[in-house]
C-alpha cells in the first residue's frame with residue numbers, strides 16, 4: 145500500500161542551527177500519527193517542512209507516492225492541510241466566517257461554495273448562525289472549529305495538526321479533540337499531530353514518534369506508551385514527567 149506520508153532522512157537547518165536531523169517516518173493512509181517531545185525538539189518544524197513552511201536541507205518527503213519539491217503546488221494544498229495551535233493568530237479577526245471559508249474555495253476555483261460552506265459549518269458543529277459573524281466575536285473553541293472547517297473544506301486527505309487544542313480550556317479541548325476524531329473517522333483522514341500532552345497523543349493516535357533535539361528517539365504504538373512498554377530512557381522520563389504533572393496538577 146502506498147504510504148500517505150513517507151519522510152526519509154529529513155534535516156532542517158536554520159542558518160547554522162540544526163532543528164531537525166535525519167528524521168524518517170512513514171504514515172499509512174487513515175492512520176493517526178503523533179509527534180511528542182520537549183519544547184524545541186523539532187515537532188512543529190517537521191510539520192512545517194511537510195507543509196513547505198520550513199526549508200528542507202536534506203532528505204525526502206513523499207505524499208501519496210509523489211515526491212515533494214521545494215515549492216508546494218495548489219494540488220498539494222487540496223491534499224494536505226495544516227491546523228495551527230493558535231486560532232487567534234491563524235484567522236484574520238476582521239473577516240467573517242463566511243469570508244474565511246470562501247477564501248480557500250475561491251483560490252482553488254470551486255463553484256459550489258454555497259453548499260460547501262453550509263456543509264463545513266455543520267460538520268464542525270457551528271451551524272448557519274455563525275456564518276456571518278466575525279472571527280473576533282468567537283470564543284477560542286469556536287475559532288478552532290472554524291480553522292478546522294477551513295482546513296476540511298477542500299477535502300484534504302491529510303491533516304497536519306500542530307497542538308490544535310493546547311491554547312484551549314480543558315473542557316473545550318476535549319470537545320475539539322472529539323470533533324477531530326469524528327471527522328477523521330467520517331472522512332478516513334490521515335492525521336499527523338503534534339502535542340506536548342502524552343495523554344492527548346495516546347488517546348488520539350495509533351502510533352507516535354518521540355523527538356529530542358531534532359532527532360527521533362523512538363517510534364512506538366500508543367498502546368505501548370500507555371502500558372509503559374518503552375525502550376528509551378528519554379521516553380521514560382517524559383512519561384514520568386507527565387504522570388508527576390498529573391498527580392500534582
Ligand SMILES: Nc1ncnc2c1ncn2[C@@H]1O[C@H](COP(=O)(O)OP(=O)(O)OP(=O)(O)O)[C@@H](O)[C@H]1O
Nearest residue numbers: 158161163181182183184185186187188189190340
Ligand atoms: N524559523 C526559524 N529560525 C530559526 N530557528 C528556528 C525557526 N523555527 C524553529 N526554530 C528553532 O528550531 C527548534 C525546534 O523548534 P520547533 O518549533 O520545531 O520545536 P517544537 O518541538 O515544536 O517546540 P514547541 O513544543 O515549543 O512548539 C527550536 O530551537 C526553535 O527555536
